[in-house]
Amino acid sequence: MSKLTIALDIMGGDHGPPVILSAAVKAIELHPDVHFLLCGDQAVISPAIQNLTASQRSRVTVSHCDQVVEMGEAPTSALRNKKRSSMRRVIEYVQSNEADACVSAGNTGALLTLSFYLLKTLSGIDRPALISMMPTASHHNVFLLDLGANVNCTPEILFQYGVMGSVLAQEAAGIPSPRVALLNVGEEDIKGNAYVKLADQLFKDAPGINYIGYVEGDDIFTDKADVVVTDGFTGNVALKSSEGLAKLVINEVKRQSQKNFYTRLMAKIAFPLLKSIYNSVNPDQYNGASLIGLRGIVIKSHGNASKDAFYYAIVQAMKEAKMRVPDKIKTKIETVLLEQL
Amino acid sequence: MSKLTIALDIMGGDHGPPVILSAAVKAIELHPDVHFLLCGDQAVISPAIQNLTASQRSRVTVSHCDQVVEMGEAPTSALRNKKRSSMRRVIEYVQSNEADACVSAGNTGALLTLSFYLLKTLSGIDRPALISMMPTASHHNVFLLDLGANVNCTPEILFQYGVMGSVLAQEAAGIPSPRVALLNVGEEDIKGNAYVKLADQLFKDAPGINYIGYVEGDDIFTDKADVVVTDGFTGNVALKSSEGLAKLVINEVKRQSQKNFYTRLMAKIAFPLLKSIYNSVNPDQYNGASLIGLRGIVIKSHGNASKDAFYYAIVQAMKEAKMRVPDKIKTKIETVLLEQL
Numbered sequence: 001m002s003k004l005t006i007a008l009d010i011m012g013g014d015h016g017p018p019v020i021l022s023a024a025v026k027a028i029e030l031h032p033d034v035h036f037l038l039c040g041d042q043a044v045i046s047p048a049i050q051n052l053t054a055s056q057r058s059r060v061t062v063s064h065c066d067q068v069v070e071m072g073e074a075p076t077s078a079l080r081n082k083k084r085s086s087m088r089r090v091i092e093y094v095q096s097n098e099a100d101a102c103v104s105a106g107n108t109g110a111l112l113t114l115s116f117y118l119l120k121t122l123s124g125i126d127r128p129a130l131i132s133m134m135p136t137a138s139h140h141n142v143f144l145l146d147l148g149a150n151v152n153c154t155p156e157i158l159f160q161y162g163v164m165g166s167v168l169a170q171e172a173a174g175i176p177s178p179r180v181a182l183l184n185v186g187e188e189d190i191k192g193n194a195y196v197k198l199a200d201q202l203f204k205d206a207p208g209i210n211y212i213g214y215v216e217g218d219d220i221f222t223d224k225a226d227v228v229v230t231d232g233f234t235g236n237v238a239l240k241s242s243e244g245l246a247k248l249v250i251n252e253v254k255r256q257s258q259k260n261f262y263t264r265l266m267a268k269i270a271f272p273l274l275k276s277i278y279n280s281v282n283p284d285q286y287n288g289a290s291l292i293g294l295r296g297i298v299i300k301s302h303g304n305a306s307k308d309a310f311y312y313a314i315v316q317a318m319k320e321a322k323m324r325v326p327d328k329i330k331t332k333i334e335t336v337l338l339e340q341l
Numbered sequence: 342m343s344k345l346t347i348a349l350d351i352m353g354g355d356h357g358p359p360v361i362l363s364a365a366v367k368a369i370e371l372h373p374d375v376h377f378l379l380c381g382d383q384a385v386i387s388p389a390i391q392n393l394t395a396s397q398r399s400r401v402t403v404s405h406c407d408q409v410v411e412m413g414e415a416p417t418s419a420l421r422n423k424k425r426s427s428m429r430r431v432i433e434y435v436q437s438n439e440a441d442a443c444v445s446a447g448n449t450g451a452l453l454t455l456s457f458y459l460l461k462t463l464s465g466i467d468r469p470a471l472i473s474m475m476p477t478a479s480h481h482n483v484f485l486l487d488l489g490a491n492v493n494c495t496p497e498i499l500f501q502y503g504v505m506g507s508v509l510a511q512e513a514a515g516i517p518s519p520r521v522a523l524l525n526v527g528e529e530d531i532k533g534n535a536y537v538k539l540a541d542q543l544f545k546d547a548p549g550i551n552y553i554g555y556v557e558g559d560d561i562f563t564d565k566a567d568v569v570v571t572d573g574f575t576g577n578v579a580l581k582s583s584e585g586l587a588k589l590v591i592n593e594v595k596r597q598s599q600k601n602f603y604t605r606l607m608a609k610i611a612f613p614l615l616k617s618i619y620n621s622v623n624p625d626q627y628n629g630a631s632l633i634g635l636r637g638i639v640i641k642s643h644g645n646a647s648k649d650a651f652y653y654a655i656v657q658a659m660k661e662a663k664m665r666v667p668d669k670i671k672t673k674i675e676t677v678l679l680e681q682l
Contacts, residue, residue: 109527135589136589137588137589137592137593148526148527151526151533151534152534152535183578185489185492185573185574185577185578186450186489192492192574193492193493193574194493216577216578216581217577217578217579217580217581217582217583217584217585218581218582218584218585218588219585220582220585221582221585221586221588221589222585230578232526233526233533233534233575234574234575234578236526236557236558237524237526237557237558237571237575237578237579238558238578238579238582239558240557240558240559241558241559241561241562241579241582241583242558242582242583242585242586243558243559244558244559244560244561244562244563244583245562245583245586245587246586246590247478247559247562248476248477248478248562249587249590251478252617253614256614256617257614263613263614266610266611266613266614267611267614269607269610269611270607270608270610270611270614270615272604272607273594273597273598273604273607273608273611274611276593276597277590277593277594277597
């Protein structure tokens with residue numbers, strides 16, 4: 001493949017095709033070296049791309065799909081009954097190497113199941129993980145995984161997650177030797193459950209990983225580590241509870257600002273300040289969780305992603321495709337496993 | 342006992358006795374019907390209480406302790422080697438019924454171990470839990486447990502936590518029929534690990550509990566539930582990761598405000614607005630985690646509590662003592678267990 005090809009699931013997401021299509025059009029306009037496979041209802045896609053120039057249009061292929069995986073649909077139903085869905089189609093393009101990566105804002109469980117079934121994990125990896133960036137106090141980003149792909153993690157799986165996270169931090173964020181930490185309820189060696197303690201030992205025995213030990217929940221945001229590893233249950237709760245608090249702050253700013261004439265005036269004067277605070281916690285810019293550990297690149301956008309948020313997810317897909325992240329994970333896991341022999 | 346007696350560990354906490362003593366003096370001044378047992382180094386306590394009036398002084402007993410449990414000390418060491426410590430002393434006062442409740446800002450692990458060892462759990466309760474209030478969007482509070490007392494929770498323990506949380510929400514927050522929810526990675530029935538699913542069934546079978554099903558991490562802050570139940574590992578991570586994000590926001594406000602002349606001016610003008618945003622997420626007002634499920638009331642203050650934060654923890658202790666929370670938990674758990682027969 002001389003140029004990148006990204007497959008986009010136009011039908012997924014809470015806001016429907018229009019938001020995703022406008023993000024796709026933005027990506028088509030801003031990335032002249034990338035080809036896009038737009039998968040979904042042709043009748044919806046065609047009008048959205050009619051204003052593209054001839055050269056832009058030449059980089060777009062519309063792949064009509066007459067099925068949609070619904071947001072509340074059971075993953076098994078998506079697997080069995082939605083063989084012509086836009087979600088399945090984008091993954092099939094990755095499977096057949098016609099696309100270098102795919103992006104969907106649809107049903108997370110279905111995307112996980114379809115990706116796992118069609119793409120399979122890399123050798124040495126037992127289970128894929130969902131990984132995403134989070135903000136830190138020093139304006140570096142931290143990668144947190146697993147965000148919910150796998151709620152029951154053995155120590156070996158946690159270890160594999162650390163290796164994968166380390167590769168992604170290195171390739172997608174350019175960190176030379178990413179600091180990998182295990183999420184725990186205290187930093188002392190005696191803390192934690194049995195799985196975490198066993199995973200700690202696996203990391204300590206692995207020379208190829210820059211393992212820094214345990215961190216606690218609040219350390220996710222203090223730039224102590226570049227990669228924070230935990231099971232999918234805890235990671236999902238950490239992600240969502242911090243997002244919940246961010247939303248609480250944003251709503252409180254709105255509520256307090258609207259209280260009376262003086263607060264509205266204050267908010268107007270301090271708007272740039274409030275805006276930059278908002279931006280520091282705005283989850284949009286961290287949109288695009290990668291489903292890693294598979295033989296292909298799958299990016300999961302937030303279901304309620306805005307145009308810009310979905311665009312960030314497309315950019316994340318292009319970045320990982322350019323860096324050939326799955327190949328790098330494969331090489332790294334082989335090296336680490338060989339070193340342990 | 343005609344009036345309340347609260348035992349305070351003066352020596353615990355990151356800031357040392359002065360902060361805790363000033364909170365104690367505030368409590369002595371504001372609560373004329375409460376007796377205080379101040380446990381710690383007499384030489385440090387005496388000067389701090391010399392300005393009290395004779396009547397205030399008559400409600401204070403100084404209990405000299407020549408040992409201190411250190412913040413980093415192993416719980417087993419505190420149990421074996423610190424039999425004359427201020428932390429152990431306050432719990433012993435509760436054990437002997439000389440105090441109705443105790444408060445410490447010291448080493449959490451040691452406080453858990455000493456309390457468990459000296460007070461024992463109520464009949465029907467396998468393990469104590471740490472529970473605390475968190476803010477919500479509608480300005481009601483939500484109780485979250487377990488915050489780290491017990492990282493390995495069976496479905497039965499999760500169920501007992503729900504019963505205890507329900508009693509605390511009713512007695513300490515005055516909610517008539519508290520909505521109890523289980524923390525999970527999705528709201529659908531198929532989601533979650535085996536323990537959570539089994540606990541869900543236990544709750545569904547218990548008619549005395551207003552169980553509303555699963556909630557996700559972000560729902561902690563949306564006032565969907567009055568009590569959110571999870572294991573100590575996940576609860577600790579949820580608490581600390583949301584605190585971490587709150588700190589990130591507060592630091593970002595400070596950093597952005599100090600950027601240049603205009604932002605400093607903006608921050609000055611919008612100070613009341615920024616202050617009220619800060620207050621909405623300021624963890625101080627939620628200080629005072631209760632260690633529930635024991636035959637006595639033990640309140641754990643944040644180690645780095647300010648004077649006001651420690652004062653809130655004392656108020657929490659008085660509230661639970663007045664409502665006789667352990668008796669209420671005992672009655673409730675007996676009723677629920679009987680109903681299940």
